[in-house]
Amino acid sequence: MINTVALTIPEKRIVFYNLNWQKYQKIIEALGENRTARIIYDQGILEITMPLEEHEFAREIIGLFIRILVFEMGLKIKTLGSTTLNYPQLDRGAEPDNCYYIQNQSKVAGKKIDLTKDPPPDLVVEVDLTHTDINKLNLYASMEISEFWRYDGEVLLIYQLQNQKYVEVEISPTFPKIEKAIFYEFIEQSKLDEVEAEKKLRADLKAEEYVRCSTINN
Template sequence: MVTTTLTPPLQSSEEKLITLTAIKWQTFKAIMSDVGDGRAWRIAYAEGVLEIRMPLTEHEEPVGMIEHFVGVIVDEMEIEMRQIGALTLEREDLNRAIEPDSCFYIQNESVVRGKSISLPADPPPDLVVESDYTSSSLNKFSIYAALGVPEIWRYRNQSLVVYQLVEGSYQERENSLAFGFLPIAEIPAFIEQSKTIGPRAAVRLFRQKVREFLNRR
């Protein structure tokens, strides 16, 4: 029997969360096929539990700013990057699937360049971004760990924390695997600035900061 739990928002800034249990992999795939790609919600699936999350603007805007900032970093470093947003990462053999708020191929960009990505034939993203406004019924980090994602940036309550995969579990770190020179903890300040000076002005200020750090190397 399939059961549904709707977690109502406690306040206007909270996302809606729907949890379905006893969902077989084939049922999960049928649901995803039926709704197609033009949906506004994100999913996480593990061992029969399907979680559907409906992001709000307050959730999406910080992610958009982080995407801009990552673009600035790779441009200033003169390296390549493939940004794929909420790519569905799934492995039937592990009975797990998840859609990050955004994800990037950096170290492995050349490996997946121009390809339609399919795990495990292709590597997982080098960097995943999660913006948490709602408590999840699933341990999303365990899903990412099973898929082998090496790095997660988690934005929550105006802070950005870096996690790296170490021996099968995530450990908090001060610096990024992909961008070791950059103090990631400074990024939220630029996100907050964007609310007053505008997003593009904040991106320009961030670019100046990145150049300062690169000049010190």
């Protein structure tokens, strides 16, 4: 028997229980690729999220924030966006809000990702403005995602994978020296003017000599 629960704005979520992997795959196939809804499957639980304005704003601005940091620090990046990350051996699959290769960019540059051969993304971002029944810490830890950002519209939590479990940290391992205050300021300024917020962030990074400070080896 399949049970469903519908949740409300600012993200609309529908949750299905007691679904096996085959039914999950059929639902993905039926929904197709040209959709805004995002899907996460975790060992029998299928969650479909229909993001609305507040969610999409946060997702886009966080993506812009990460890209600016990568550029100003002289790093490299391969963006997967909400590409489906399927791990049938784990009975888990996810379409995160954003995911990236940064440390391992050189290993996947110019390639179509094959998760049976290629490393998992280095950084996954989720914007969760409403309750979710999926334990995303367990989900992404099982996929061996080395860094996970979670934003609820007010607070950014950063997790680093250590001994197959996530540990909350205050500073991103990917972007050392970048404090959360810089992120919060950028989010607030972007609500008023995204272009000016980007200009100010780039100027501040250069002024504070954050650029090219990363310890990541390319």
